[in-house]
Amino acid sequence: MEFNVDNLVRENIKKMTPYSSARHEFSGTATIFLDANENSFGSPLPENYNRYPDPLQLTLKEKISSIKGVPAQNIFLGNGSDEAIDLLFRIFCEPGKDNVIIFPPTYGMYEVCAEMNAVKVKKVPLTQDFQLNLGAIEEAIDANTKLIFVCSPNNPTGNSINRDDIEVLLNNFDGLVIIDEAYINYAKQKTFIPELTEYANLVILQTLSKAWGLAGLRLGMAFAGEPVINYFNKVKYPYNINTATQQLAIEALGNISSVNNWTKTTVEQKGLLQEELLKLPFTQYVYPSDANFILVKMRAARNIYEYLSGKGIIVRDRSKVILCDDSLRITIGTPEENKQLIEALKSYTA
Ligand SMILES: *Cc1c(COP(=O)(O)O)cnc(C)c1O
Numbered sequence: 001m002e003f004n005v006d007n008l009v010r011e012n013i014k015k016m017t018p019y020s021s022a023r024h025e026f027s028g029t030a031t032i033f034l035d036a037n038e039n040s041f042g043s044p045l046p047e048n049y050n051r052y053p054d055p056l057q058l059t060l061k062e063k064i065s066s067i068k069g070v071p072a073q074n075i076f077l078g079n080g081s082d083e084a085i086d087l088l089f090r091i092f093c094e095p096g097k098d099n100v101i102i103f104p105p106t107y108g109m110y111e112v113c114a115e116m117n118a119v120k121v122k123k124v125p126l127t128q129d130f131q132l133n134l135g136a137i138e139e140a141i142d143a144n145t146k147l148i149f150v151c152s153p154n155n156p157t158g159n160s161i162n163r164d165d166i167e168v169l170l171n172n173f174d175g176l177v178i179i180d181e182a183y184i185n186y187a188k189q190k191t192f193i194p195e196l197t198e199y200a201n202l203v204i205l206q207t208l209s210k211a212w213g214l215a216g217l218r219l220g221m222a223f224a225g226e227p228v229i230n231y232f233n234k235v236k237y238p239y240n241i242n243t244a245t246q247q248l249a250i251e252a253l254g255n256i257s258s259v260n261n262w263t264k265t266t267v268e269q270k271g272l273l274q275e276e277l278l279k280l281p282f283t284q285y286v287y288p289s290d291a292n293f294i295l296v297k298m299r300a301a302r303n304i305y306e307y308l309s310g311k312g313i314i315v316r317d318r319s320k321v322i323l324c325d326d327s328l329r330i331t332i333g334t335p336e337e338n339k340q341l342i343e344a345l346k347s348y349t350a
Contacts, residue, residue: 003200005227008092008146008175018234023052053243056233060246063253068206070193070223076232077241081182081205081220082109084232088178088203089117091231092146100147101140103132105156105321107180110149125322130157130287132165138172146175153183156318156329158289160189170199176228178203183291185211185263186270193223200225208249210292211263219249266292266332273332276342282350284326293331300350301326311344 006014022036034040036052043050061072068075078084093100095118102110103126114121122140127133132150141148148169152161169177181204184191192204204223209215219241222232274286277296282304285297295318298304305317305328316329332338 003174005176005200005225005231009231010090010092010094013091013231013235016234019238021052021055021238024055024238047244047247049243051243053239053241053246055238057241057246060241060250063250064221067253067256068193068221068223070196073226074196074223074229076222076224076229076236078220078222078232078236079240080209080218081180081207081222082113083236083240084203084205084220084222085109085178086113086116087232087235088147088176089113089119091235092176093117093119094144095119098144098146099142100149101137101145102149103137103151103154105154105318105324106149106151107155107182126154126157128323130154130159130323131162132169134165134168137169141173145173147178148173148175149178149180151180151182152189153181153187153290155182155291156293156295156316156321156324156327158287158291158293158295158329160187160290163189166192167195170195170202173201176201176203178205180205182207182210185259186267186292187290189290196223196225200227203228208252211266212252212259213262214249214252217245217248217252219245265335269335269338270294270332273330273338273342277330277345280345280348282348287327293329295324295327295329297325297327299326301328303350304328304345304348307348308341308344313341313344 026035038052039050042048057077061075064075065072076084099120099122100114101122101124104123111121124133124136124140150161150166153159154161166179179192181191184206192202196202206221208217208219270289274294277283277286282299283296284299287295301319302317305315308315318324318327318329
């Protein structure tokens with residue numbers, strides 16, 4: 001059966017009339033704008049923020065398009081990837097009826113957004129080596145399963161999910177497969193972006209929050225087929241990306257070289273940190289990582305977490321998370337920060 005995204009969309013979303021803003025309705029050239037009740041004089045800032053931003057962020061999308069090789073009409077921009085995750089639920093999942101599948105341990109926002117939208121979450125834990133359990137996933141899928149979230153590289157485990165397994169999902173699942181590539185810049189595994197033309201049910205999430213160093217700006221990207229992107233645009237708030245973010249993101253995307261240098265240094269530092277962590281007497285396992293953090297299993301991890309906090313070094317305690325007992329998630333810092341972390345750990349005594 002031919003994949004048609006309309007068959008997955010909630011009836012109310014299909015039927016609704018989207019908000020039409022003043023800037024939406026006019027598309028020509030003009031010099032006097034008296035259509036949007038803005039302050040025509042200016043704003044009390046050096047930059048003029050008195051005008052509403054471009055609702056579809058076309059200039060920014062063209063810039064992203066040239067970097068990512070994805071046409072602008074296949075891009076949605078959100079207030080962080082978290083906005084895209086939330087919109088997926090609102091567009092596709094009927095509260096109290098539909099369900100989604102996630103693979104714990106994984107990123108927390110999928111479940112938070114599901115609960116917020118009263119959508120059931122089916123959890124199919126990763127295998128011991130943090131890969132997909134395809135048999136169990138097949139059993140979990142039912143007629144009301146709309147979305148499957150694959151986080152690769154996965155947070156908090158750090159590994160990439162086997163490509164062939166993801167392709168099995170893309171080829172066999174009638175709903176949408178969302179691949180969250182927040183950490184793709186650090187990965188040896190390649191992005192699924194080239195596969196967008198092949199799979200109409202593929203949605204890829206990326207973000208400026210990690211490798212791009214712009215977590216404070218809040219800009220997430222979703223790449224998908226045009227029918228999916230059109231629904232995102234229908235449901236999003238009209239001005240979801242503010243003018244300052246659009247301008248600053250365009251500027252930042254012109255500075256790829258410093259981003260590439262940081263990424264390279266982070267990957268090198270990760271190797272050094274892995275070696276040093278392995279030398280510690282209380283380290284039990286250092287998991288391989290395709291991301292900018294390491295999951296490490298340590299004897300009495302909670303105590304080590306508290307010891308480090310006492311020294312002003314904050315890592316993430318994941319020891320209560322499924323398959324992560326006694327594990328800490330450590331973000332790769334600057335060389336100096338990593339050195340201080342290792343010094344602190346070396347002087348730890350239980
Ligand atoms: C950090 C992270 C994000 C980023 O979310 P933003 O809202 O874009 O900051 C998305 N997915 C995963 C798995 C993450 O770890």
